[in-house]
Amino acid sequence: DIQMTQSPSSLSASVGDRVTITCRASQGIGNYLVWFQQKPGKAPKSLIYAASSLQSGVPSKFSGSGSGTDFTLTISSLQPEDFATYYCQQYYSYPLTFGGGTKVEIK
């Protein structure tokens, strides 16, 4: 199974900050990676697919990059509605696997 490791597991940031979350795969997955945002008590929401393609309707402050084993999600200017938990997930091989999540909290 491909292990997905996210870092950090949590971070505190202020409104307006630029935030970067890292996801590392235990083996190469090409660009078959998706990022999700989840708020408490809600279903996950897809933000980025194919490592860097913005899902329809997602604001451009979200961006993704990377290929192979190392990936990043960047939020260019953090807003109050962005405080949530973010997950990466590989869809290169079965079983599909998620990272452990990064909780973004208000400083």
Add this chain to the structure above:
Amino acid sequence: EEQLVESGGGLVQPGGSLSLSCAASGFTFSSHWMSWVRQAPGKGLEWVANIKEDGREKYYVDSVKGRFTISRDNAKNSLYLQMNSLRAEDMAVYYCARDLPHRGGYFPHYHYYYYMDVWGKGTTVTVSS
């Protein structure tokens, strides 16, 4: 509007069975792979299973193989998850999700990989005596 609505969750004893349903609307259900994903209380997301458009291919995470069965009824725009021999560790919110294809490879040897885009709100399964 594309929508997925799960139902069927509830309280079940260890060793018991439960059947979940997911009703799809707002898109052509029969044209999409579909997935089930779960989230244990206070934990992260875990993919459980997915199924091809025509139901002929199915994949499962090892921890549910032989106990859970994913199926679909395209005439009813519905996805199902039959869960047998339930364990405490199966307790979670279960989400259904639509899968979209991402084409990889090079002409003429294309291969499709599937990622989840639209999700339902989930249904809660509690396993306890």
